[in-house]
Amino acid sequence: MDNRLTRRFFLKTVGVFTATAALGSWPTNIFADEKKLVRLPEKTDLILLTSRPPQLETPLHYFKELLTPNEALFVRWHLANIPTSVDLSQWRLNIGGNTDREVKLSMDDLKKLEKVSYTAVIQCSGNGRSFFEPRVPGGQWDNGAMGNVTWTGARLKDVLNAAGIKAGSVDVTFNGLDSGPLPTVPDLVKSLPVDKAMEDDIIVAYEMNGAPLTMLNGFPARLVVPGWYATYWVKALTDIKVLTQTFEEFWMKPAYRIPDNACGCVEPGSAPKKTVPINRMTTRSVIVTPTQGSGLKAKKPVEVMGVAFSGGYGIKDVVVSVDNGKTWNTARLGRDLGKYSWVLWYHSWRPAKPGKYTVMAKATNSIGESQPSDSLWNPAGYLWNKIEKIEVNVI
C-alpha cells in the first residue's frame, strides 16, 4: 500500500485504537459525529473547518503529549491570500514608525540577536466556541485550536531596541504577508501597548520544536506572546511599526474584543456596553482520556488524564471528579516546563460498579484563577473555560 494511504488510514483510526487500548473496551460512539480530516503541506491529517483560508483543528488525542508535534498543530488564517512561497533572500523584518531609525532585518540578522526559547501554549481566542449556548457564528472549534510548543527566536524587545523606540510611543503594530482578496478587506494588523511589547518574554520566533516554522504556522517568523491568545501571534511577520497613538483598525476594533468586566461575559444573547481588546488567556483544563461516551469496565483501573494551563501564571493544582462534582480528588501533575506551558495531569480511577459517570476536571493557577461551573457567555465566543464534563458508561 502507498505510504500516504497507510498513514491516512492510521491517523483516521488512531483515536479509536488508542481509546480501546487505554480503556480495554470499545467506545460506544465510534461513528458518531465523524469529522472530515484533510492533509495540507507539512501537516498530518487534521480536522477541516475551512479550506480557504485554511482553518484546521488538532484531534484531541495529540494532547496526550506534553509537546504538540509541528505537523499536528492547529492552523488558523483570516484572509484568503496566505503566503505559499517565501524567499529568505528577499524576506525582511521592517521596524519603523516612531523610532530613531528604520531597520530591515534579514533572517541572518534576526538570528544574530540573543536566541531564547519558551514552551508556551498557543490557543485561538475562539477555542471551544462550538460549546457556546446560545451558539455564536465564527470558527466552530471544539478543543483543538490549541497546542503546546517550544518556540525559539529573538526577543521582540531586542528587535525594537535595534530601531530605538522614541519617547511618546503608545502602541506597536504587527503585520504579516497575508492579505485579503479585495482591497476593501481590512488587512490583518494587530497591536500591543508599547509597555507590553517591551516585556522580556515576547519573541519573534523562527523555530517551533527546534525546526523552522511550517508555512501554515507562519514561516519564516511569527510573534509569540506567551500567556495571551494567539490573535496577537502574527504569522509570516514582516512589519513592526511604533505609533504615538492607540491603534484601532478593524482587527483590534471592533474585532477581537471582549466585554470590559471581570468575567469578560454578558447575559447570554445580549451585547456588552463597553469592550476591550482580548488579551490574557483564561485558566483551563481539558480532559483528553477517557473520551466522551467511552465504555469502561467496572473494577478495571483507568487513567483519567488531560492538560491544564493558564495565561502565564502556571498551574497550582487540578482536581478531578468522577461523580458529577460531588467529590473532588487532586490530580498528579506531570513535568513542569514553565509558567507558559501546559502541564499534563493524571488521576487513577477504578470505577466500583456499572453505571453512567460524569467526569470533570478543574484547574487553578498560581494566582488563584480557576474555572467557572457555568459557561460565561460573550457574543464573539471567546475565553471558553467552563469546567468540562464528559460522560462515560461503566459496564
Place this chain on the structure above:
Amino acid sequence: MKKLLFFSILAIALGSGSVYAQDKGAKDMVVTGNTKSITLPDIATPLKDGPGKEYVEGNCTICHSTDYINMQPKMPKAKWSATVKKMVKTFGCPVNDAEMKAIEDYLAANYGTGS
C-alpha cells in the same frame, strides 16, 4: 484486528518521540535554494441546492471557501442577514441589494433555524 491494534500502538510509541520531526516526505512542500514553497490542495465542500445558490457561489467565494457556510450553527434569518451585511459593508463583497437579499434568503432557507 489484534495485529493491527498492536502496530498502531507501536506506531504511537515510536511516533511520540518525534516531536521535532517535520514531514519531509510530502511533495507538496519544496525548498529550492532560499525559497520554501507549498502547494495547497483544492478542497471543495458542496452547498445545498436551492434558489440563490449561484449568488453565494459567485460572490462569497471571492473571499472564502463554501465550508465557512457549512461550518456555522443553524441561525435565524436575522443573524444570517447580519452576517451577510458584515460581509458586504465591512469586507466589501461586491453585490447589489437584490443579490444581497437573494444570498440572505438562500442562507436562511438552507442553513437556518427556520425562524
